[in-house]
Amino acid sequence: MKExxxxxxxxxxxxxCERKPTDIDIxxxxxIHFPKIVYLPRMTVYCPLPREINKNTIYEGIVFSDYxxxxKTIWNLFFASICHAAGHANVTNFNKYWKWIKGKNEKQAYKVIEFIEDIKVNDFLxxxxxxxxxxxxxxDETFKIINERNQKEKNRKYIKKRFVEKFNFKSLNIDKIKQNILESSDETTDKLIxxxxxxxxxERDRKS
Known part of the structure; x- marks a missing residue:
């Protein structure tokens, strides 16, 4: 039977992800337009498939008029999404943020968590x-080129949803922060918190 x-x-x-299919639902x-991971109570991963709308093929917010x-680009993007999601399934332990996130702006807190965990996932991969x-x-470079081209043409129907929004890094030593994230221990969460x-x-102070 063909795969x-x-x-x-x-x-x-x-x-x-080095986990068993009985541990994670995918x-x-x-x-859906974009990948989504639900960490609790059970890790569940939702991956979008390319789909056809009005004779266009759409994947991750990009419209391809000629399939x-x-x-090649469409299925490469699909491959990248699978790898990235699997990296999170391997590396990300959402439980360590559970207490930290309480009482905070949820959108902003998730933005921080995603930024931190993306750095760890990229290092793992x-x-x-x-x-x-x-x-x-x-x-990723192809994605940037496509988005830049579409912006110039001003005919995008969808905008790529970034996994992590930009932070205000002007007042931060981002290289040092990345180094500290990668040096943090899974056994203790103090440094990561x-x-x-x-x-x-x-980010909150910047917006206030």
């Missing part, structure tokens, strides 16, 4: 799956 795209993606996902859906010429990570970087506080209150 489907979902079968291949399923295998890649669990190879990277769904491939045409009805044949754009299919770069070290454990360097070939995949190199391809993901190439895909200090970084989360720094990012959260820096």
């Amino acid at each position: 489907t795209v979902e079968d291949v993606a399923h295998q890649i996902f669990f190879d990277i 769904f491939f859906l045409e009805g 044949e010429s754009g299919k 770069a070290k454990s799956f360097p070939e995949y990570f190199q391809e993901i970087n190439k895909i 200090e970084i989360a506080d720094l990012l959260y209150y820096n």
Whole structure:
């Protein structure tokens, strides 16, 4: 029996996340635009599939008017999404933020968590799956080119939802913050929570 795209993606996902299929639920859906991970009470991953609307193929907010010429980019983006989500399934432990997030602006707090965990995921993929990570970087560059081109043409119907919004880094030593994130221990969360506080209150003060 011939493997489907979902079968291949399923295998890649669990190879990277190093978890059993009984531990995580993963769904491939045409009805969503962007990947989504629900960490609690059980990790559940929702991955968008390319879909056709008005004879255009849409994936992750980008409209491809010609599937044949754009299919390599479309499926490369799909591959990158699977790898990134699997990296989070391997690395991210949302429980360590559970107490920290209470009483805070939820949107802002999640933005901080995603920023921190993205750094850890990228480091994990770069070290454990360097070939995949190199391809993901190439895909990211392609994404930037497509978005820049669409902005110039002013005809985008969708805007790529960034996994992490930009922070106000002018007053922060971002390289040092990244280093501290990567040096933080999974056994103790004190250092990570200090970084989360720094990012959260820096952004809050900027907006106040």
